[in-house]
Amino acid sequence: MVRVKSVLSTLTLCVxxxxxxxxxxxxDPLATWCFPAGLVAAWYQQRSGRTLSGRILTPxxxxxxxxxxxxxxxxNLLSVTANLLVMFLSVRLVGEKSGRNYLQIFALALFCxxxxxxxxxxxxxxxxxxxLLLLLAVSxxxxxxxxxxxxxxxxxxxxxxxxGVAGLMPVAALPILLxxxxxxxxxxxxxxxxxxxxxxxxxxxxxxxxxxxxASVTEVKAVVLRASSPKVPENRLYWRGxxxxxxxxxxxxxxxxxxxxxxxxxxxxxxRQEIYPEPSNSPxxxxxxxxxxxxxxxxxxxxxxxxxARAPLDKRVKYEAVSTLSDLxxxxxxxxxxxxxxxxxxxxxxxxxxxxxxxxxxRSDADKxxxxxxxxxxxxxxxxxSGLPVGNDALDDFxxxxxxxxxxxxxxxxxxxLRLAGVPARLVGGYRxxxxxxxxxxxxxxxxxAHVWVEAYLDGRGWVxxxxxxxxxxxxxxxALGDTLRMYADALGFYWNKAxxxxxxxxxxxxxxxxxxxxxxxxxPAFSLKGTLVGxxxxxxxxxxxxxxxxxSVSREERLLRRFLRAVARRYPTLTVERSGLFDxxxxxxxxxxxxxxxxxxxxLYGDRRLQPVELENLKRLVRGINQHHP
Amino acid sequence: xxxxxxxLAKRDEMVAVLENLSGKHLKGKGRAxxxxxxxxxxxxxxxxxxxPGLGKTTMALAxxxxxxxxxxxxxxxxxxxxxxxxxxxxxxxxxxxxxxxKGPIFNNIVLIDEINRAMPKTQSALLEAMEExxxxxxxxxxxxxDPFLVLATQNPAEQxxxxxxxxxxxxxxxxxxxxxxxxxxxxxxxxxxxxIRDEILHIPALVTHRDLVEAIEAVRHQVYLGExxxxxVYAIIAATRNHPLIQTGxxxxxxxxxxxxxxxxxxxxxxxxxxxxxxxxxxxVVCAHRLIFRPEQEGVDKEQLLNALLQEIPLPLT
Numbered sequence: 001m002v003r004v005k006s007v008l009s010t011l012t013l014c015v016x017x018x019x020x021x022x023x024x025x026x027x028d029p030l031a032t033w034c035f036p037a038g039l040v041a042a043w044y045q046q047r048s049g050r051t052l053s054g055r056i057l058t059p060x061x062x063x064x065x066x067x068x069x070x071x072x073x074x075x076n077l078l079s080v081t082a083n084l085l086v087m088f089l090s091v092r093l094v095g096e097k098s099g100r101n102y103l104q105i106f107a108l109a110l111f112c113x114x115x116x117x118x119x120x121x122x123x124x125x126x127x128x129x130x131x132l133l134l135l136l137a138v139s140x141x142x143x144x145x146x147x148x149x150x151x152x153x154x155x156x157x158x159x160x161x162x163x164g165v166a167g168l169m170p171v172a173a174l175p176i177l178l179x180x181x182x183x184x185x186x187x188x189x190x191x192x193x194x195x196x197x198x199x200x201x202x203x204x205x206x207x208x209x210x211x212x213x214x215a216s217v218t219e220v221k222a223v224v225l226r227a228s229s230p231k232v233p234e235n236r237l238y239w240r241g242x243x244x245x246x247x248x249x250x251x252x253x254x255x256x257x258x259x260x261x262x263x264x265x266x267x268x269x270x271x272r273q274e275i276y277p278e279p280s281n282s283p284x285x286x287x288x289x290x291x292x293x294x295x296x297x298x299x300x301x302x303x304x305x306x307x308x309a310r311a312p313l314d315k316r317v318k319y320e321a322v323s324t325l326s327d328l329x330x331x332x333x334x335x336x337x338x339x340x341x342x343x344x345x346x347x348x349x350x351x352x353x354x355x356x357x358x359x360x361x362x363r364s365d366a367d368k369x370x371x372x373x374x375x376x377x378x379x380x381x382x383x384x385x386s387g388l389p390v391g392n393d394a395l396d397d398f399x400x401x402x403x404x405x406x407x408x409x410x411x412x413x414x415x416x417x418l419r420l421a422g423v424p425a426r427l428v429g430g431y432r433x434x435x436x437x438x439x440x441x442x443x444x445x446x447x448x449x450a451h452v453w454v455e456a457y458l459d460g461r462g463w464v465x466x467x468x469x470x471x472x473x474x475x476x477x478x479x480a481l482g483d484t485l486r487m488y489a490d491a492l493g494f495y496w497n498k499a500x501x502x503x504x505x506x507x508x509x510x511x512x513x514x515x516x517x518x519x520x521x522x523x524x525p526a527f528s529l530k531g532t533l534v535g536x537x538x539x540x541x542x543x544x545x546x547x548x549x550x551x552x553s554v555s556r557e558e559r560l561l562r563r564f565l566r567a568v569a570r571r572y573p574t575l576t577v578e579r580s581g582l583f584d585x586x587x588x589x590x591x592x593x594x595x596x597x598x599x600x601x602x603x604x605l606y607g608d609r610r611l612q613p614v615e616l617e618n619l620k621r622l623v624r625g626i627n628q629h630h631p
Numbered sequence: 632x633x634x635x636x637x638x639l640a641k642r643d644e645m646v647a648v649l650e651n652l653s654g655k656h657l658k659g660k661g662r663a664x665x666x667x668x669x670x671x672x673x674x675x676x677x678x679x680x681x682x683p684g685l686g687k688t689t690m691a692l693a694x695x696x697x698x699x700x701x702x703x704x705x706x707x708x709x710x711x712x713x714x715x716x717x718x719x720x721x722x723x724x725x726x727x728x729x730x731x732x733k734g735p736i737f738n739n740i741v742l743i744d745e746i747n748r749a750m751p752k753t754q755s756a757l758l759e760a761m762e763e764x765x766x767x768x769x770x771x772x773x774x775x776x777d778p779f780l781v782l783a784t785q786n787p788a789e790q791x792x793x794x795x796x797x798x799x800x801x802x803x804x805x806x807x808x809x810x811x812x813x814x815x816x817x818x819x820x821x822x823x824x825x826x827i828r829d830e831i832l833h834i835p836a837l838v839t840h841r842d843l844v845e846a847i848e849a850v851r852h853q854v855y856l857g858e859x860x861x862x863x864v865y866a867i868i869a870a871t872r873n874h875p876l877i878q879t880g881x882x883x884x885x886x887x888x889x890x891x892x893x894x895x896x897x898x899x900x901x902x903x904x905x906x907x908x909x910x911x912x913x914x915x916v917v918c919a920h921r922l923i924f925r926p927e928q929e930g931v932d933k934e935q936l937l938n939a940l941l942q943e944i945p946l947p948l949t
Contacts, residue, residue, distance in 0.1 A: 558949045581908040581946040583900075599902070605949070606857040607904045 001153040004145045009046040011139040012097070012105050013039060016089055018132045019109025022116035022125060023082055031083040031090075038090030051096035061091050082115045099147045106136055123496030124489075133170050141166035207242055207282070209427055209452055210251035211408045212394025221446050222278070224431065225286055226494055228442040229273035236325045238289035238453065238465070239431035239445060241282075243304040247344050250392060252412060252427050258336035260303050262463075264292045268326040276318050276494070283309045286430060286445075287321035289465065290329055296320045304426070304463075305329055327465035335457055340424030343416055348396035351413070355420030365423045365458045369466065372417055376410070376471045379403060383410075383472040407432075407469040411452040414468035424457035428465070440491040557601075557611060560619055564597055567626040597622045640849040641842045642901055645672075648697050648837045649899075656693050656831060658820070659813035660686065666808050666916060667694055667782065669895035671740075671843075672850045675805025675888060676761050676781040678746075678796075678920065682788055685810045688742060691782045692831050695740040698843060699836025701776070703738030707749035709792060713756035716743075717766045731768065736760055739776050746783040747793040754794065757781075758803050778843055798879075798923050805888040806913075807920035846898075854894040855904045859947040863907045864889055866944050867914060871922060874940065876931060879923040889917045907946040914941055 020035045045051055064087045072080045089108040095101060113132055117125055141162065145152055154162065225239075244252040271288055285294050285307040294301070296319040298310040354375060362368030376399075384404040389397035395413045398405040411427050418425035432451035434443035455463040569577045572589050580588075582598035600619055604611045611619070649668060653661035663679070667690075670677040679687050688704070695702035705716055718734030735741060736757070746754065760766050764775045783804065785796070801807065813821065821827075864886060872880030881889070890905075892913040897905045919933040 555949070561948055579942070579945060581906065581911070582948070583906050583908045584946075602902075602906050603904055605947075606860050606906050607855055608857040608859075 001155060002159050004142060004152045004154060005150060006046065007159070008102065008139065008142045008146050009042075009097070011135060011142060012102055013042060013046075013093070015109045015132065015135050015139055016042075016093055016105055018128055018135065019089060019112035020086060022128045023086060023112050023119075026079065026082060026116070026119050027086055028079075028083050031086045034090045035086050038093040042093040045094065052094050054095060057091055057095045061088060064088075064091070078115070078118055082112070082119075085112050085115055099143060102139070102143055102146075106139060110136070123493045126496065130170075134167060137170045138163055138166040141169075207244070207284075207429070208251050208253050209244055209408050209412060209429065211398070211405065211412045212250065212388070212390050212392070214388070214390070221448060223490075224280075224445045224447055224449075225275055225277040226440075226442050226444050227273045227275045227288075227434070228440070229271055229288070230441075231436055232271060232288065232325065232443075234433075236288070237433050237443075238451070238467075239286045239434070239449075240289040240291060240305070240428055241284045241286040241430040242428070243306050243455070244427040244429060244452075245304065245340065247342055247416075250344055250346075250394075252415075257302075257304055258339050260335050261332040262303060262305050263330045263332055264290050264305065264324050265326060265328060265330060266292065266324060268324050271323050271325060273321045273323065274318065275321055276316070277313055279314050279316060281312060281314065283312055285309055285313075285319060285321070288323035288325065289428075289430065290326060291321050291323045293322045294319055328461060329455070329463040331457075331462050335424060337424050337457075340426060340457060341419050341422065343419050346392065347416065347420065348393055350396055350400050351417065352420065354399070355417050358417065358421035362421065365456070366461075368418070368421050368423050369456055369458070369464075372414060372421075373466075373468075373471055375417075376414065376468060381405065381410070381472050383407075383469060407452050410468040410472060411454050414466070415454045415456075418454070418456050426455050426463075428453050428455055432467075437491050437494070439488060440494050442494065444490055444494075556616070557605075560616070560623070561601070564601075564619070564623050564626070567623050568594060571626055591626070593622050593625050597626075639853055639898055639901060639903060641838070641846040642849070642898060644838050644842050645846050646899060646901075651837060652693055652697050656827060656834065657686070657690055659817040660690050660810060663690060663808060663810045664694065665899065666806055667691075667780070669892055669899065669913070670806055671698075671778055671780045672847055672895040672898065673805055673888075673891035674778070674847065675891065676783065676803065678801070678804040678807040679782060679784045679810060680787050680807055681784070681809040681811070683745075683786060685812065687782070687784050687810060688744070689826075689828060689831060690810070691740060691742040692828070693834055696831065696834040697837050698740075699838060699840060700739035700778070700843075702740050702742070703735035704742045704744065705735050706744045707746055707753070709748055709750055709794075711749045711753050713753050714768070716753065716757055717760065717768055720769055731771070731773070733773070734766075736766065737773070737775060739778055739780065741779075741781050743781060743783040745786055745793075747785045747795050749794065751794050754796065754800065758800055762803055778847060798921070801920045802882060802884060804920065805892060806916040808916045850891075850895050850898045853903055854897050856890060856894065857904060860893075860905050860907055860910060861890075863944070863947050864893070864910055867910070867918070867941065870940050870944060871918065871937075874936075876924055876928045876936065877922050878925045881918050881921050885918060885921045889914060892917045911941055911946070 016035075017039065024032060024035075065084060068080050068084050068087070085108060089105065089112060092101060092105050092108060097105075109132065113125075113128055116128075145154075145162070227239075242254060243257075244254050245257045246253055246255045270292075273288060275285075275287060277286065285291075285297065285299055287294060287307070290305055291307060294307045297317060299307045299319075300310065301307055358368050358371050358375065362371050379399055381398070381403045383406070385406050387402070388394075388405055388409070389402045391397070395409065395416065398409040399413055415425040415427055429450075429452050431445045431449040432453075433449045434445045436443055451469070453465065453467040453469065456466055458464050565577050568575070568585055568589065571591075575585070575588060577585070582602050583595075586595035586598040597619055600615050600622075601611070604615065645668060649661070649664055653659075653664050657664060667677055681687065691704075692702060705711070714734070716734050716736050718732050718737065720729040720731050722728070723730045743749075743757065746757070749757070760775065761781050764777075764779055766773050766775065786793075812818065867889070868881045868886050870880075871877055874880065889910060893905045893909040896909040896913050897903075900909070902909075915934045915937050919937050922933050922937070924931060924933075
């Protein structure tokens with residue numbers, strides 16, 4: 001016997017937890033810790049049967065409300081609401097529970113989940129939502145039992161039946177869900193995004209490089225873009241975003257440059273990518289270095305191979321890019337050398353000296369570039385993202401003092417040295433690297449992969465890509481050992497965005513068409529045999545357990561009957577065994593054994609009594625007899 | 632056979648009567664005879680709906696003589712009065728008082744020919760007698776003999792000058808069936824040998840009155856109706872009540888009739904318990920005439936619909 005009350009309490013705790021979990025990362029510490037405490041208290045109360053009276057809880061709720069409401073303003077509306085919801089939920093959990101209170105908890109949990117969607121609308125939300133809907137349906141059914149009789153207790157099979165039926169209800173609603181999915185409009189943003197202060201300043205890279213501004217660089221793992229593309233050699237994974245062509249004080253900035261007729265050679269390997277950037281304020285379209293063409297979005301191709309979207313990329317979009325995996329941009333008709341030779345007003349003497357040596361011993365630009373590499377390598381500078389040189393003389397300190405720095409230092413100092421030595425140079429900002437998701441067939445580029453490198457103009461060739469950071473000690477991106485789970489989760493999120501958030505009907509139709517085609521050409525990848533075996537080795541015992549479990553509930557009478565029907569069907573193949581009665585079969589077969597079985601079995605079944613052991617033996621003998629007739 | 636069933640009182644005798652009649656005298660009428668016997672055993676009445684000349688009267692006569700029962704016959708016309716059936720009091724000059732002369736209904740087996748030709752008043756007097764098993768004339772109540780079976784016939788083809796029985800009255804008959812044409816071989820044989828009416832009058836009684844009463848008792852008390860089969864009967868009734876084409880499904884009286892007929896079928900099959908097959912066997916004849924269709928669906932064949940319904944309901948096997 002199971003008491004309905006304890007089932008309901010457990011379900012309620014689960015419901016509350018599912019309401020809290022998606023909201024947890026966005027809560028105040030008070031609310032964050034109050035809820036687990038409330039949960040534990042509620043669990044303890046459920047065990048001990050004690051409850052806190054409303055005389056304590058109601059004033060507590062009012063105080064909490066006043067505390068949060070006092071700090072409310074137009075900007076933190078959402079966070080106050082979310083915190084209050086969770087606090088109320090916690091308070092409600094420890095209070096005494098009547099039917100009304102349970103309903104309140106369900107509603108609060110649902111509101112909490114809804115509030116979480118205002119922060120973040122990821123694929124995980126769907127998981128939470130489905131789990132909550134399922135639990136709520138079951139809980140509501142159990143609640144009706146509880147409301148009918150609070151001390152009701154159910155047998156295990158009865159309870160199983162109730163829970164099973166209750167669980168089926170949301171499943172039955174799934175078709176409606178699908179219909180609604182097609183009909184209802186959907187949003188690209190977290191709902192009511194305006195309630196969140198300062199959202200969207202997630203520029204993947206800055207359009208200003210100023211080494212020495214901060215002592216460390218924070219590495220944020222946030223995703224910047226995902227690009228479906230074939231796999232590209234690791235050393236070619238440079239994502240070009242912006243070109244910084246001028247110096248403003250000590251900072252590299254982008255100013256409208258001189259007109260030049262850049263041309264990306266089409267001879268080298270071409271890579272086609274489909275890029276899904278995360279929403280941001282930056283208008284620059286990122287693609288593998290060097291992009292030849294970007295389509296699918298209205299954009300301007302600027303003279304220095306920088307693609308700029310006409311509209312801001314603050315919603316989910318998609319564009320296609322074709323890139324040449326080369327390190328050369330040809331320029332027809334030459335460049336405005338003076339423009340690319342500008343240097344900062346203040347350059348340390350040591351740097352000037354280094355540049356002078358470059359220009360003296362280097363006969364050509366290419367030579368100077370080689371000498372620069374030798375120089376930087378000889379300085380034995382290590383790559384670092386913390387403990388960076390700061391101040392106006394940061395670059396000097398970087399090259400000759402601390403000898404540690406990030407890509408900004410390497411690129412910036414190298415470009416300045418090149419310019420001082422008379423070689424036109426500019427910085428290119430973008431990303432370096434990417435985690436390839438085997439499952440989804442796409443690269444995931446995160447914020448911490450932001451990178452700056454140099455393009456130097458060599459006469460007769462063009463803009464040549466140079467990555468001075470590669471000359472450092474200890475640079476070399478740690479191979480992204482993406483743990484499998486995270487990869488799967490990210491792939492799920494990717495498809496969620498692709499199919500749900502930026503959904504449109506045409507795309508959906510073509511997806512279905514493609515799926516049809518894909519099924520036709522389905523071939524299993526090579527590693528799948530092993531995977532299948534591993535999967536089967538898990539599934540088979542599971543299936544066996546399920547079968548055993550199902551089989552257990554079948555009475556021996558039922559088993560016997562099934563054996564009998566199978567035997568008859570084998571012996572008289574022309575007979576339709578389904579939907580005919582035992583005596584029917586006896587009459588139609590004219591078989592005395594079948595008739596005898598019908599009489600013995602029927603007299604028990606229709607006489608409302610159980611089969612005697614002797615009768616069971618007899619029946620088994622008869623079934624054997626029917627089977628033996630079979631040739 | 633290897634299985635010994637509890638012997639049911641007089642079951643073998645009853646089956647012997649059926650075999651004797653359908654084997655010797657009434658070839659090709661086995662089913663109708665069996666149904667008549669079942670109706671008799673349940674204490675109900677039977678309505679034979681068929682065109683004239685298929686041997687309804689012959690069958691009823693043979694049935695009565697083989698069971699050793701008295702037989703009465705009423706040919707209905709539109710001017711038939713209730714007293715023509717029940718009987719009436721006549722002044723006896725010798726004794727100087729009125730004495731009651733019993734009508735044809737005071738017989739064990741009464742054949743009411745073309746019941747739909749009688750006017751409603753007569754019909755309802757008759758149906759009342761069937762239901763109550765007694766007749767009240769001029770304030771005196773007379774008990775009808777036991778066993779008592781009314782075999783009413785109705786001609787479905789002729790509708791002119793008739794008063795078709797309303798469905799509510801049809802409900803009083805436990806079964807309605809047709810006789811149908813005999814199979815070709817048998818009909819040819821009948822054609823060669825001519826009518827057997829004379830022969831039938833001399834069929835000796837095969838059972839005694841006492842046997843019959845015992846058999847009726849056995850059907851009522853020795854045949855067991857289990858829970859599973861009750862559920863099955865209820866499922867059928869419920870299905871007729873919820874069917875979209877049917878306005879009024881089977882009444883509780885109809886359900887009782889179904890159970891009793893099934894018991895009789897089980898008795899004749901020699902089983903002391905009812906099985907779903909018994910119910911399924913009798914359901915079309917017991918239930919079909921009780922269904923009232925929605926006005927727009929009147930053309931649908933009742934038995935066909937019922938058979939379709941029965942196909943849908945699974946027999947309880949576990």
